[in-house]
Amino acid sequence: MTLPFDADDLNRRTPPQDCASMAEVRDGVDRLDRALIGLIAERTRYMDAAARIKPSRDVVRDEDRIEDVIAKVKAAARAAGVPETLAEPVWRELVERSIQHELQVWDATREPQRKRS
Numbered sequence: 001m002t003l004p005f006d007a008d009d010l011n012r013r014t015p016p017q018d019c020a021s022m023a024e025v026r027d028g029v030d031r032l033d034r035a036l037i038g039l040i041a042e043r044t045r046y047m048d049a050a051a052r053i054k055p056s057r058d059v060v061r062d063e064d065r066i067e068d069v070i071a072k073v074k075a076a077a078r079a080a081g082v083p084e085t086l087a088e089p090v091w092r093e094l095v096e097r098s099i100q101h102e103l104q105v106w107d108a109t110r111e112p113q114r115k116r117s
C-alpha cells in the first residue's frame with residue numbers, strides 16, 4: 001500500500017525547530033495540510049466502505065464506536081505530545097462530519113423506498 005499523500009512534497013519542509021522565518025513556518029504548515037488532506041481522503045473512503053457494508057441506516061451512527069475512536073485518539077495525542085484539548089474536539093467534529101458523509105452515501109446507494117422518509 002502506498003501512502004495517501006506525496007511524501008516528497010512533505011519531505012521538502014523545514015523542520016519546525018530549524019525555521020527562521022514565517023515563510024518557512026507557513027510552507028511547513030501548508031505541506032503538512034496537504035498530507036493531512038490525503039489521510040482524511042482515505043479515512044473518508046473507509047466511511048464509503050462502512051456505508052456499503054452496514055445493513056441498515058440505523059446502525060450508521062454507533063455511539064460505542066465513537067467513544068472508542070475518541071479514547072484511542074486521546075491516547076495517541078498524549079503519546080505524541082498533542083494537547084487533548086486540541087485533538088478531542090477536532091476528532092469529535094471529524095467523526096460527526098464523517099457520519100453525515102456516511103449517511104449521504106448510504107442514502108445515495110440504496111433503493112428510494114429504503115431511504116428515510
Ligand SMILES: C=C(O[C@@H]1C=C(C(=O)O)C=C[C@H]1O)C(=O)O
Pocket residue numbers: 046047050060061062063065066069094095096098099102
Ligand atoms: C465508520 C463508522 O461509522 C461512524 C463513523 C465513525 C468514524 O468517523 O470513525 C465512527 C463511528 C460511526 O458512527 C463505524 O461505525 O465504525
